[in-house]
Amino acid sequence: xxxxxxxxxxxxxxxxxxxxxxxxxxTENYGNPSSLHTLGFRAERAMEAAREKVxxxxxxxxxxxxxxxxxxxxNNMALFGAAESGAKRGRHIVSTMVEHPSVLKVMKRLEQKGxxxxxxRPDANGEISAEQVSSAVRPDTVxxxxxxxxxxxxxxxxxxxxxxxxxxxxxxxxxxxxxxxxFGKLPFSPAKLGADLMSVSSHKIHGPKGSGALYIKKGVxxxxxxxxxxxxxxxxxxxxxxxxxxxxxxxxxxxxxIREEYAAMAELNGYCREKLLGIGGIxxxxxxxxxxxxxxFSMEGVRAETMLHFLSQKEIxxxxxxxxxxxxxxxxxxxxxxxxxxxxxxLRLSFSRFNTKGEVDVFTDTLKEGLSxxxxx
Amino acid sequence: MREIILIKLGEMVLKGLNRKGFDSVLRKNIARRLKAAGxxxxxxxQSTIYITPAEGEAADMDAACGIISKIFGLASxxxxxxxxxxxxxxxxxxxxxxxxxxSQAATFKVECKRSDKRFPLKSPExxxxxGGFLLSKFHGLKVDVENPDFTVYVExxxxxxxxxxxxxxxxxxxxxxxxxxxxxxxxxxxxxxxAAWMMAKRGVELTAVHFASxxxxxERAEQKAVDLLRRVGRYAGSMTMxxxxxxxxxxxxxxxxxQDIYTVIMRRFMMKAAQAIxxxxxxxxxxxxxSLGQVASQTIQAIACTNAAAGIPVLRPLIGMDKIDIINIxxxxxxxxxxxxxxxxxxxxxxxxxxxxxPVLKYVLKAEEALDCGVLLEDCLSHVKTTKIYPDV
Numbered sequence: 001x002x003x004x005x006x007x008x009x010x011x012x013x014x015x016x017x018x019x020x021x022x023x024x025x026x027t028e029n030y031g032n033p034s035s036l037h038t039l040g041f042r043a044e045r046a047m048e049a050a051r052e053k054v055x056x057x058x059x060x061x062x063x064x065x066x067x068x069x070x071x072x073x074x075n076n077m078a079l080f081g082a083a084e085s086g087a088k089r090g091r092h093i094v095s096t097m098v099e100h101p102s103v104l105k106v107m108k109r110l111e112q113k114g115x116x117x118x119x120x121r122p123d124a125n126g127e128i129s130a131e132q133v134s135s136a137v138r139p140d141t142v143x144x145x146x147x148x149x150x151x152x153x154x155x156x157x158x159x160x161x162x163x164x165x166x167x168x169x170x171x172x173x174x175x176x177x178x179x180x181x182x183f184g185k186l187p188f189s190p191a192k193l194g195a196d197l198m199s200v201s202s203h204k205i206h207g208p209k210g211s212g213a214l215y216i217k218k219g220v221x222x223x224x225x226x227x228x229x230x231x232x233x234x235x236x237x238x239x240x241x242x243x244x245x246x247x248x249x250x251x252x253x254x255x256x257x258i259r260e261e262y263a264a265m266a267e268l269n270g271y272c273r274e275k276l277l278g279i280g281g282i283x284x285x286x287x288x289x290x291x292x293x294x295x296x297f298s299m300e301g302v303r304a305e306t307m308l309h310f311l312s313q314k315e316i317x318x319x320x321x322x323x324x325x326x327x328x329x330x331x332x333x334x335x336x337x338x339x340x341x342x343x344x345x346x347l348r349l350s351f352s353r354f355n356t357k358g359e360v361d362v363f364t365d366t367l368k369e370g371l372s373x374x375x376x377x
Numbered sequence: 378m379r380e381i382i383l384i385k386l387g388e389m390v391l392k393g394l395n396r397k398g399f400d401s402v403l404r405k406n407i408a409r410r411l412k413a414a415g416x417x418x419x420x421x422x423q424s425t426i427y428i429t430p431a432e433g434e435a436a437d438m439d440a441a442c443g444i445i446s447k448i449f450g451l452a453s454x455x456x457x458x459x460x461x462x463x464x465x466x467x468x469x470x471x472x473x474x475x476x477x478x479x480s481q482a483a484t485f486k487v488e489c490k491r492s493d494k495r496f497p498l499k500s501p502e503x504x505x506x507x508g509g510f511l512l513s514k515f516h517g518l519k520v521d522v523e524n525p526d527f528t529v530y531v532e533x534x535x536x537x538x539x540x541x542x543x544x545x546x547x548x549x550x551x552x553x554x555x556x557x558x559x560x561x562x563x564x565x566x567x568x569x570x571x572a573a574w575m576m577a578k579r580g581v582e583l584t585a586v587h588f589a590s591x592x593x594x595x596e597r598a599e600q601k602a603v604d605l606l607r608r609v610g611r612y613a614g615s616m617t618m619x620x621x622x623x624x625x626x627x628x629x630x631x632x633x634x635x636q637d638i639y640t641v642i643m644r645r646f647m648m649k650a651a652q653a654i655x656x657x658x659x660x661x662x663x664x665x666x667x668s669l670g671q672v673a674s675q676t677i678q679a680i681a682c683t684n685a686a687a688g689i690p691v692l693r694p695l696i697g698m699d700k701i702d703i704i705n706i707x708x709x710x711x712x713x714x715x716x717x718x719x720x721x722x723x724x725x726x727x728x729x730x731x732x733x734x735x736p737v738l739k740y741v742l743k744a745e746e747a748l749d750c751g752v753l754l755e756d757c758l759s760h761v762k763t764t765k766i767y768p769d770v
Contacts, residue, residue, distance in 0.1 A: 305721065309592030374592065375628050375727065 003315040004359045008204070009151050009181060009294055009350035010319055014247070015206035021250035022208055025243035033240055034231065043242050050249020054213055057252050058198070059189035061218060066232045067245050070212035071180040072102040074199035077214055077236065079106040079145060081222030082174045082197060083115060086142030089172040094136045094144040096120045096128055096157070097335040103145055103178055104331075125287035126153040126336050130161030137165040141173040148182035148193075152321065152332040152348055153286045154294030156186070163194025174220060180204055180212075184255045185262065185293050196220045202244065206352070207251030211244035261353055265292040271357055272349065275364040279371070285333065285346055295349045296321070296333075298342040299367075301376035307347060310370040316363055321346030378470055380438060381459050382428040382445060383532075383539060387452040389551055390424060403450045403552040406614065410448060413770070414440035423492060423534065429459075442545075443770065447611045449578050450555075451547030457532075457539040462496055464503070468510045470540045471529050478542055479511060479529075484521035487511070491533040503531055549578065553614055556580025559692060560655035561664040562647060563587050563602050563618070565722040568666030568695055570605045570712040571703050575694035576664050577613035584617055584658045585766070586651040590624040590726060598720040603764060608712045610768035619654050620762040623647075626753050627727055633747040637733040640674040641741055645686035646754065652687050653758055662690040668703065669696050673732035682738045 005013065014022075025046060031039030033047050048062070055062045068074045083093065095107055097119045107117045118136045122128050128146075137144060144162045149155070159177045166173045176197040182188065183200040190198045197220070202211035216222065216235065228237030255261075269292035276282045281300030299307065304320035311318055321330040321343050333343045349363075384407075389399040404419060407426065411417050415436030418429045428445070430436035438456060445454050458474035460466040471487075472479075479485060487508040489500040498506065507529065508520060532539040561573040563585045573583055587602040599620060606618055623646075630642050651663050667675045674683070684691055695703055707713035 303593075305595070306593050309595050313592060370592075375631055 003317065004355075004363055005317050006349040006351060006355065006359075006363065007317045007319050008352040008355075009348065011203045011209065012206045012352055013354070014203075014208055015251055015254050017254040018207045018247045018251040022243045022247035025246045029242070029246075033242060034229070046246045047240055047242050050246045050252075053249040053253040054200070057184055057255060058200070058215055059191065060215055064190075064215050064218055066214045066216060066235050067240060067248075068212045068214055068236055069210055069241070070203070071100070071178070071199050071201035073236075074201070074212050074214040075100065075102040075176075075178055076106055077225050078176045078197040078199060078222065079103065079110070079143065080225055082143045082176060083110050083113075084223040085221060086172060086174065087115075090140035090142040091115050092138055092141045093117045094120070094133070094141055094146075094162070094173075096122065096146055098122050098126060098150050098152075098155075098332045099145065099147055100151060100178060100180070103147070107145075122155065122332075122336055124336055124338070126150055126155035126285070126290075126332065127287055128155075128157055130158045130164075133158055133161045134165035134168065137162070137169050137171055137173065139169050139171055141166070141169070141171040143176065144173050145176040145178065147178040147180075148188065149179075149186065149291045149294070150332060151181045151294070152330055153296045153336070154181075154290030154292075155287050156182075156289065156291060159193045159195065166194075174222075181294070182291065184252065184258065185265075185291060187258045187262070190215050190217065197222070202248035202251060205251050205255060208244045208247040211241065211248040213248070256353060262292065264353070265351060268292070268351055268355060268357060268360065269295055272360045272364070275360060276367075279364065279368055281371070283342065285336075285338065285342070293351050295351075296346060297349075298338075298346045299371065300345070301341075302345055302371060302374050304345050304347050306374050307345075307367070307370050310374060311363075311366060314366050316366055319348045319350070321348065378458055378460050378466075378474075379429070380474075381430075381457055381539075382438070382441060382454055383457050383541070383544075384426040384428065384445065384454045384547070385452045385544065386424060386426070387450050387547060387549055387551065389450055389555075399450070399552055399555050402554045403448075406448055406450070406552055406554065407445070410444050410614065410768070411441055413768075414438075414444055417441065422536075425534075444611075445547070446545065447548055448552075449548050449550035449580065449612060450552035452549065453544040453547050455530075455541045455544035457541035459537050459539055462493065462533055462538045464498065464506060467503070467531055467538050467540060468507055471507055471511060471531070472514050474540055475527075475529055475542055478527050479515050479518060482518065482526035484519050484525045485511070485527045485529060486520060486522045486525040487529045487531060489531045489533070493533050493535055496533045503533070507531060548612065551578075551580040553577050553580060553612075554582045556582070557662075558582045558584065558658070558660045559662040559664050560584045560586055560651055560658060560660040562651050562666075563606060564666075564724050565598055565601045565605065565716065565720065566666065566724065567707050567713060567716040568668060568671075568703055570609050570666075570716065571706045571710070572664050572666040572692075572694050573606070573609045574612055574706065574710050574712075576692060577609065581664075582616075583609070583613050583664075584619070584655065584660055586619045586621060586654055588621050588623040588647060588650075590627055591622070593624055593627070593726045594721050598722050601715060601718055601720055601722075603766060604769070605712050605715050606766045607769035608710060608715065610766055611770055612710065614768065616766050617658070618764045618766050620764065621650050621654075621757050622760050623757060626757060629748055629753060631727050634744045636729040637731060638736050638741055638744055639727060639729050640732050641679050641682050641736045642745060644674055644679075644683045645741070645745070646750075648683060648686040648691070649750075649754055650758060652689055653754070654761065655689065660689075662692050663687060664692045664694070666695055667693045668698055668700070671700065673734045676734050678735040678737070682736050682741050685738055
């Protein structure tokens, strides 16, 4: 058996459709979409085709999709842009303690700039309730930012409740949803959730790295971070990376039916959970109703990094909740209130449509082998 | 007029009959290291080494100076302008070549050394003539022979005349390769690269041993050791790193020996493994980054236990240094930032919470009886991997 890749929430292998598209854009359809000539026109068409595909997955209009360099840039654009636009109406922001660093560090910066941020703490399962959200939103809240799926444990966040709370409190807030881990995996649309802004990324859905998008609801205006030549309606100027954008579009177009895939993943996840629990000494950290693409667990007494390297020697690739005894512990598991040893021994499996039950079997066998070979903490 | 580098030798000029050997090693070191900056002619005369860009070659003089500043055995060096031995040529050179420095300075003086006594003017006369000329060219510039902002040096030598500013301090020490060969135990921490650098400074050619403990340590930890040695290599030159797989030994010690002397026993194994490699490599000593009292395994009693495992001398250049002084050197040689990258290394895994600070050799030896030391050592030594390390600049 070849390598087993269970680290798809970090990044994914680019699918064939996307790789071919990128190559075509690099070598044949290489024009600048702003150029007036035929090559420019063709590049523009390829880019617009990609926009349609991404918009289709989001059930959004094409003029609501703005291409960026990825999730981090989308988050930064959305948060700084919305905060700047909303500053006249209020200085309060709501977010959670389990957001991605590209949200949390922006929040820290906004705090320095005079905003006050309420961070909602998750429960021991990594989940946040609709009530928590509705009590955090105030009449002077100008921005609510919440991920749709947590990247470390897979918990699904009540983004729709945030939209309802904003309405109920008559707050002037925009709702930003970081949907990087949910995009293409969960059936949702920004319109149904009530989101004004939504971040998505290409390399989590088998597209190339360096590409992503920010959904901006029609009629919503945010201040841009960068200024330039008018591309992406001046929200994100700069010559578009057409190979990566088209590759993103191709990956979005190649996504299988989201509901069918969800069911298949739920089965794979359930199978894996069962096998893990059969080993003994293993605790599942992901909630029962988490996105089935993500499965986080802890091992009794074995340091996660050691197990990670052990598995890596056997060409099985997973991710760990903490890097090293000197490194930082996962802020998500810490916010969930897990004790230090459980965090130090936590591994995250993240699946893709290319994974199989056979791979889960090899993984659990190898894990068992590791547990008996590796010296315990 | 062309630019050259003049090098003054360090303490090796104090050597007696061995001087010749030191000279030839140093010239070889300079030649080898300078290859990275272009092609140069290197010759020596009158206790000075002359580095000249090879005829018709574009050489990177900035890079050459960077390299030369890190070669041990040099007291000082300077970039200089070479001109014919003619007063008007010397004057013109001092105006153009040192123009930038002179226009920044408020006061200056001229110093002259005339080793070619056939030159018609004597040193004080040359100083007066060149100084007068510069005064007429740079308005507002004044002479101050006591404490000038800038000094113009004129050297009249056998082949040509040289004009230059203040010389820069060289790396000092004695040429690498004249002090024998030793094997340094490199972990990834702050201390061992500094220890390696200090021994290279005393002329020692280095071989390195790194202990890797996969899966407890990662590929990045080993890469960190490689990167650190490449930095040390800027001074010490190329070397070979031996990576010894150490997990099995550590697991055995953890399982079968008392926890509180785990580290001492582990370090004794390191000494034995490193010594085996050192002897095969023709090294006469081991080098470690131990500093007395820094951690439990570096008390005088722990070092005594560790030392007893080695037959050849163990050089510990940091033994009496404070951590802050070690860090200062690490910063100077550019290894500190790399050293503090947070990767687990073989020294930090399995460390007991309460290590014995005053281990007694008799009991350590007794505890080791639980292990099949010979087999364990042989096993790890038969899986050693070698990596060639080249300076990273």
